[in-house]
Amino acid sequence: MTYSARPTWVDIDLSALQHNLQQALNLCSSNQRVLAVVKADAYGHGAVQVTRALQRFGVRDFAVATLEEALELRQAGIGDNLLILGGCFPGQEAVFLEFNLMPILMDTATAARLNAEALRRKRQIKVHLKVDSGMGRVGFLPAQLQEFLPQLRQLDGLIIEGFMSHLACADELDSVVTHTQQDQFLMMLQMVRDAGLQPREVHLNNSAGLSAWGCPDCTLSRPGIILYGGLPSPAFSTRLDLQPVMHLRSCIAQLRSLPAGSGISYGHSYHAHDNMLIAVLPIGYADGYNRLFSNRGQGILRGQKVPVVGKVCMDWIMLDVSYVTGVEIGDCVTLLGSMDDISITGDGWAEQLNTIPYEVFCRIGNRIPRRYQSVP
Numbered sequence: 001m002t003y004s005a006r007p008t009w010v011d012i013d014l015s016a017l018q019h020n021l022q023q024a025l026n027l028c029s030s031n032q033r034v035l036a037v038v039k040a041d042a043y044g045h046g047a048v049q050v051t052r053a054l055q056r057f058g059v060r061d062f063a064v065a066t067l068e069e070a071l072e073l074r075q076a077g078i079g080d081n082l083l084i085l086g087g088c089f090p091g092q093e094a095v096f097l098e099f100n101l102m103p104i105l106m107d108t109a110t111a112a113r114l115n116a117e118a119l120r121r122k123r124q125i126k127v128h129l130k131v132d133s134g135m136g137r138v139g140f141l142p143a144q145l146q147e148f149l150p151q152l153r154q155l156d157g158l159i160i161e162g163f164m165s166h167l168a169c170a171d172e173l174d175s176v177v178t179h180t181q182q183d184q185f186l187m188m189l190q191m192v193r194d195a196g197l198q199p200r201e202v203h204l205n206n207s208a209g210l211s212a213w214g215c216p217d218c219t220l221s222r223p224g225i226i227l228y229g230g231l232p233s234p235a236f237s238t239r240l241d242l243q244p245v246m247h248l249r250s251c252i253a254q255l256r257s258l259p260a261g262s263g264i265s266y267g268h269s270y271h272a273h274d275n276m277l278i279a280v281l282p283i284g285y286a287d288g289y290n291r292l293f294s295n296r297g298q299g300i301l302r303g304q305k306v307p308v309v310g311k312v313c314m315d316w317i318m319l320d321v322s323y324v325t326g327v328e329i330g331d332c333v334t335l336l337g338s339m340d341d342i343s344i345t346g347d348g349w350a351e352q353l354n355t356i357p358y359e360v361f362c363r364i365g366n367r368i369p370r371r372y373q374s375v376p
């Protein structure tokens with residue numbers, strides 16, 4: 001049975017994605033490729049569609065966080081290099097080999113298990129050796145690496161395809177931490193080479209690192225957020241020329257004239273200060289429209305910004321459209337992204353919500369369908 005969906009959706013602008021990719025490529029040195037990070041459903045933009053688009057734009061290397069995310073791409077027929085940033089958990093080894101997936105390698109026990117599974121199949125598996133150069137999260141610390149390297153060389157089932165680390169503070173433009181991390185990274189890379197290993201790929205930089213910090217020894221960089229048009233931090237606003245890829249829209253389901261004094265939504269946290277025209281949109285916090293936008297959010301309607309009034313509900317929000325001329329039921333409101341040369345950015349949402357644009361994009365829920373606007 002076919003039917004019309006609730007008029008709430010996300011437009012994904014693939015030409016903006018292409019523009020942002022070009023910005024990332026411009027930041028790469030001539031010996032570097034982009035490894036596009038498409039974890040968390042491509043930061044909420046839809047992993048399969050975004051990956052396919054990036055393939056068309058020439059990208060051949062991708063990273064996801066989990067095995068499930070990798071399998072989603074494989075099952076869609078995406079056969080490119082796939083790095084799994086979450087590594088390989090016990091019991092997943094066979095699937096990694098079966099689907100030709102590359103885990104990051106961050107501990108010796110996993111190395112042994114992957115090696116055993118590869119040898120059992122008379123095969124080898126490519127891994128990217130992950131070192132902790134100062135992030136304080138996962139990976140081999142220098143002393144552990146020193147101890148492990150002789151062992152690692154004996155594991156014939158493993159190919160050390162890559163050597164990598166991750167930056168903790170690259171989004172702070174004057175951070176000394178990043179300089180220390182770069183030194184540690186190169187020091188550990190030298191340890192690996194001295195042990196006789198020659199990783200084909202070397203990579204350190206996320207979006208912030210790529211934008212602000214070089215890596216002459218790197219063959220890859222791993223941008224995520226800038227591909228989607230978000231800033232690594234507000235400090236980058238003047239350095240990067242990015243376009244929003246995600247545009248969240250919802251159309252007016254009901255218009256109501258309320259007399260002065262009327263309470264609006266749960267708790268009556270808003271009262272009409274005059275006779276007011278209120279538009280109701282079929283979207284709410286269950287869709288990722290944060291409840292903190294109660295009496296604080298904004299939408300773009302007929303070329304102007306209009307405020308959210310009252311509490312955001314699970315499935316509805318209310319907007320004051322009293323000053324919009326010609327407003328009608330069915331008019332569509334842009335809540336995130338741009339319309340008519342006006343925009344509400346993910347960075348702006350992040351500031352209002354005291355978070356980062358990464359979380360803003362990831363949280364736009366699965367209940368909202370994505371529509372892909374193809375490149376002209």
Ligand SMILES: *Cc1c(COP(=O)(O)O)cnc(C)c1O
Pocket residue numbers: 037039085166205206207208222223224225226232
């Ligand atoms: C998520 C992630 C990235 C991408 O980071 P951005 O800040 O979005 O560019 C790169 N590397 C690793 C290891 C990650 O987990």
